[in-house]
Amino acid sequence: MSDRDKxxxxxxxxxxxxxxxxxxxRWRPAPRKESQLMKTSRYVLYASAIAAVLVxxxxxxxxxxxxxxxxxxxxxxxxxxxxxxxxxxxPPPVATDQLGxxxxxxxYGSDFIPPVRIYAIxxxxxxxxxxxxxxxxxxxxxxxxxxxxxxxxxxxTGVAPGxxxxxxxxxxxxxxxxxxxxxxxxxxxxxxxGPCPDVALxxxxxxxxxxxxxxxxxxxxxxxPGQSSPTFPPRPAPAGP
Amino acid sequence: xxERWAELYDRAFPQVYRALVAAxxxxxxxxxxxxxxxxxxxxxxxxxxxxxxxxxxxxALRKTRRSLFRMLRERPMPEISSEDxxxxxxxxxxxxxxxxxxxxRQRSIVVAHYYLGLTQEEIAEALGVRRGTVSxxxxxxxxxxxxxxxxxx
Numbered sequence: 001m002s003d004r005d006k007x008x009x010x011x012x013x014x015x016x017x018x019x020x021x022x023x024x025x026r027w028r029p030a031p032r033k034e035s036q037l038m039k040t041s042r043y044v045l046y047a048s049a050i051a052a053v054l055v056x057x058x059x060x061x062x063x064x065x066x067x068x069x070x071x072x073x074x075x076x077x078x079x080x081x082x083x084x085x086x087x088x089x090x091p092p093p094v095a096t097d098q099l100g101x102x103x104x105x106x107x108y109g110s111d112f113i114p115p116v117r118i119y120a121i122x123x124x125x126x127x128x129x130x131x132x133x134x135x136x137x138x139x140x141x142x143x144x145x146x147x148x149x150x151x152x153x154x155x156x157t158g159v160a161p162g163x164x165x166x167x168x169x170x171x172x173x174x175x176x177x178x179x180x181x182x183x184x185x186x187x188x189x190x191x192x193x194g195p196c197p198d199v200a201l202x203x204x205x206x207x208x209x210x211x212x213x214x215x216x217x218x219x220x221x222x223x224x225p226g227q228s229s230p231t232f233p234p235r236p237a238p239a240g241p
Numbered sequence: 242x243x244e245r246w247a248e249l250y251d252r253a254f255p256q257v258y259r260a261l262v263a264a265x266x267x268x269x270x271x272x273x274x275x276x277x278x279x280x281x282x283x284x285x286x287x288x289x290x291x292x293x294x295x296x297x298x299x300x301a302l303r304k305t306r307r308s309l310f311r312m313l314r315e316r317p318m319p320e321i322s323s324e325d326x327x328x329x330x331x332x333x334x335x336x337x338x339x340x341x342x343x344x345x346r347q348r349s350i351v352v353a354h355y356y357l358g359l360t361q362e363e364i365a366e367a368l369g370v371r372r373g374t375v376s377x378x379x380x381x382x383x384x385x386x387x388x389x390x391x392x393x394x
Binding site: 005008011012013014015016017018019021022026027028031054 | 243247250251254255258260262263270272275276277279280288333335336337352355356383
């Protein structure tokens with residue numbers, strides 16, 4: 001370092017060392033205060049997180065409810081008298097002794113009955129349904145009735161109390177479709193010789209622990225001319241895996 | 242680690258603070274810059290303890306420029322009046338009177354060299370400029386100070 005530099009250094013140090021220092025408590029930064037914007041952002045973030053959790057919980061609860069409903073829709077012990085077809089299902093959220101059943105016969109107007117899946121669909125919540133498969137009956141290659149059974153029939157068991165539409169959708173994709181329990185079936189029971197022209201859908205009431213019998217499926221397809229077609233609930237989607 | 246850093250910082254604070262005041266002519270900017278450098282040191286401490294003053298000076302100087310831009314955005318640059326306490330102080334000092342004649346960049350380099358005792362290589366490295374630039378800036382600054390000193394005489 002030259003003499004000139006040494007002199008300048010001395011001068012700088014002598015003079016600048018006179019600059020007063022701030023109080024010791026200001027040497028280090030104070031904990032930074034949160035700005036209003038940051039505070040608001042933090043609150044928004046918290047609120048978003050809570051909302052997200054609530055939405056997820058809500059979605060989960062809906063899914064759980066739906067799965068319960070679908071689970072209840074398969075009849076755990078449903079069977080058709082000709083050839084029982086098992087359906088997998090979760091037991092409905094009703095005590096077993098509180099469950100009822102729906103039974104009935106088929107009539108088709110021919111020497112056979114087509115293969116169908118018979119549904120009991122709740123009139124108040126179409127997501128709640130029960131079903132049983134009927135493999136068909138009559139002309140070969142359709143199954144024949146078991147010995148001692150004179151009439152093809154079905155039975156849907158494990159049904160929670162309530163009111164239902166009973167509808168048989170064909171599983172062979174042919175027409176007429178669907179068959180259902182109607183006022184005509186009701187009328188035929190009391191007035192076998194008829195006439196029973198009314199083909200309106202009739203709700204079926206299931207009572208806890210009891211069989212609701214006589215729910216015959218004998219009306220098929222579109223109504224005769226002059227009558228309006230009943231509005232059928234949509235065919236339930238199969239339960240997921 | 243935090244305690245060690247705080248201890249080193251406290252030790253270097255007086256000299257670096259004064260250098261920053263002389264370079265920026267602004268106590269608050271100098272303090273803000275040092276505070277920012279302190280926090281920077283907490284997050285990313287300097288690689289080694291050598292030339293800590295140089296590291297602090299460089300980081301704080303960079304931060305003071307940011308704080309200057311921030312200040313300029315928020316409000317127009319205030320005129321430095323002759324009643325400004327720091328200017329008044331510097332006017333009482335021989336070196337201070339001469340420093341006021343320089344640009345902030347010239348002051349930064351001259352103060353680093355003559356007050357903090359950094360070599361031209363260290364200044365070049367700390368400020369991210371070439372050594373030749375440091376040398377030329379020091380020469381220009383000294384010439385200006387000489388010129389200013391002569392006029393005063």
